[in-house]
Amino acid sequence: MAEPARVALFVTCLVDLFRPTVGFAAVELLQRAGCAVEVPRAQTCCGQPAYNSGDRADAKVIARQVIEAFAEFDYVVAPSGSCAGMIKVHYPELFADEPEMLAQVEDLSARTHELISFLVDVRGMAAVSANFEHSVTYHDSCSSLRELGVREQPRQLLQSVTGLALRELPRAEVCCGFGGTFCVKYPEISDKMVGDKAAEIAATGADAILAGDMGCLLNIAGKLSRIGARTEARHVAEVLAGMASDVPAIGKARV
């Protein structure tokens, strides 16, 4: 295992608001990977909603907050490809017109990672010791896949979970239709996309659908629930950390 590292967890607003379990699972996995984990309090959002809506000014305000809060750490890790991608890929673009900021921004960008790819590619984690006796299918979130190149890493770790049977989801690389504000700006189109995704998931017959982004998961879980599918949705970190039995799946009540 690599040498100890100081990691700051970028919680993400959706994990913070909807599913803290994912944050705790991330901490657990990071600690098992030999990291000392801290959670800076002065964090809220990565600024992506403002950025994608064309409001660069507000996006910069939030980004400066992030840059400052996370300045001291060896790594910044987020259980989300979308937020990690915002910081890693888009912050440099956001500050392209402020050369005096670039050094700090690129420094933060270089230290920022999506959780699963961090564990595998940076910390050298090859397997987890977790148990999940279910068939599972996996959705690649767009930011993870196309901005950050995360594809093999979650599959590799999932293969090491005892009892888990991984089934490939057809068209796993196609967008689920969340897209932040898109799902409420163009609800019928979003519904078509998530409807197709939910049908494809249900057709695999898998017990569970996993992904690395809460936006996708809330969207997909909500649709699976609405169509009465039995497939349960969880964040991949929960399963890898062996915490899936602690909490109901997304959108399910404690029985």
Next chain:
Amino acid sequence: MQPTSHNFPENARGGLADPVLQTALGMARTGFPYRRQQAVARLPEFEALRDQAKDIKNHTLAHLDYYLELYERNVIAAGGQVHWAQTAEDARRAILNICRSVGAKVVTKGKSMVAEEIALNDYLENNGITPVETDLGEYIIQLRHEPPSHIIAPAIHLMKEQVAETFRGAHGHLDPARPLDEAQALCEEARTILRPHFLAADVGITGGNFLVAETGSSIIVTNEGNGDLTQTLPRVHIVISSIEKVVPTLEDTATLLRLLARSATGQEFSSYTTISTGPRRPGDHDGPEQYHVVLLDNGRSELLGGEFQDMLRCLRCSACLNHCPVYAAVGGHAYGWVYPGPMGAVLTPALVGLHEAGHLPNASTFCGRCESVCPVKIPLPKMMRHWREREFASKLSPKTYRSGLGAWAWVAARPGLYHTLAEIGGRMLGWAGKSRGRFRSLPLAAGWTGVRDMPAPQGRSFHSLWAEQQKRRGAA
């Protein structure tokens, strides 16, 4: 055609509710990506070629004035004529003047998106000239008085039953009892019907996929052979193309050609790629006596040097359309003008204005699949975002939306307040949703809960739980 892009949400709803369209789109969204992927897998150098193609295009754009002048010199040296057109109207008039100068009555047309852009067909008809579309897909939609719904497969929104119905209506002189159940029969009929038009045409109009500066040549990339009959048989060949189609040399063109068909249809190469230079030569047996190139600007020169310049690299291959989940959901007509899908979302506001086309760059999740398959690596989501920035700056987006986002950003800039609100909100919604774990409906969230459940929050915020845990461990 008059844009209806401002009506995108309504158009999109119409597309989603159309079962025939949905069937057609269902075929396209799996077929095209599969075939492209097969072609890419067969060519190990594909990725390297994308980078070279991007560089070739960028180089050309940085020196576009030089290459346009060189191109023009070589067209003239080969016996052709160049007509520069700043606006759509300029282009239409130039084409009409050429047609009138030879007393043209019937004009055959190969497929050209630029011709659609300048609304050429209606204009010719209004001026007493009959344009006959000869590309099978274009012919079908011409009969149906519809615009194309895709930039390389104009009739992709139709199933064969609708084509059969259209043919029965339009080809009234044929035996009504003839079977038209198979695509084969429809193709045969179109071939037979259109052949006399090819032979009778006074003028043939084609597009130009590439304009080669080195030789003064225009290139069309097709499969049917209609473009070739269109440009070889009549006395006059007119090429309608746009300024950013210029490529420096034939070698540069070969690089682009290696990417084009593979990206578009998954073919190794199109059936017919034709390089035309000037009119027929003295010793030739066939070919046009006159060769004209109408070079259209129509807003492209404005895009140079700005944040949308990369869009001028576009080869019009359609890979972005074919991989876009939004296009696959609503179809091309929803976009309301000539260019649909991701490339249309970037180009249309530039050509018809943001007021008209603002919805198009907004109707995207920025999934990035388009950019990942673009042969010349155009950062399409980034440019859609730039349109959103312009909208935001000129306050074109809806007020409720802007104030909602503004409120979020205001709170997000204040972590203390944010954490308090998060904890309160989480507890409330968590409590309300506890028994079922999800909400079937939520006030203010009808856009979401209209079609999907809202999972209930777990009831506490991560930050509050973490703070408690740290405190316990600190105290221990």
Next chain:
Amino acid sequence: MSARDAILRNVRRSLGRGAVPVETAAALSERVATHRRNLIPARAASLPRAARVDLFIKMAEEVQTSVTRVACDADIPAEVARYLAAENLPAELAVAPDASLADVPWGDRPLLQIRRGKAEPGDAVSLTPCLAAVAETGTLMLVSGSGTPTTLNFLPDTQIVVVRAGQIVAGYEDGWDLIRERAANSGEGWPRTVNLITGPSRTGDIEQRIQLGAHGPRRLHIVVVGDVDGNSADGAPSDA
């Protein structure tokens, strides 16, 4: 101001400069004159010439082109007669009046009706030579000229193309060089039309199912004449 001047002025203004500086123009002119090749895929370029012939045939057959090999020009009439009979086509051909076909002994097959010249409506079959054949994708390169009317490539239902094995090149760039050479040496200059033909005419416009014979020929048949040395002096790959 003319449209031309206005457009060029707009281009320069958007690019933030005046006309291209003299040194730059010289460099651009040099770039065009040199027309350096970009990356060439190894697929065909890495093969010796004999293997390139096989690749050409394989790629052509993949796109519904039929291919037959014969030893020499004397065999062409028999092959054409065989092909027409096999396809149940009339024994009539419109043949390109090109010097490269002058040695084909059509007299050996007197029942074949030959007409030399451009295509006429109603022609069922044409026969043409080519300038080159590109192994990379099974693509024929034909140029218009005093012996090669373009209509022979598009009006008839069936086209037969004679390819000499030595004409099979690796990539399109090799073809461009042949056109340049012909333009410089043949006295005909640069051709009005260069047709790159890869298989018969087709369309996917109806439900994305491929149909052959949209407007151009529905059948493309290639007769490869002769062979090449695998190990001859020019047996090396055409481009590193």
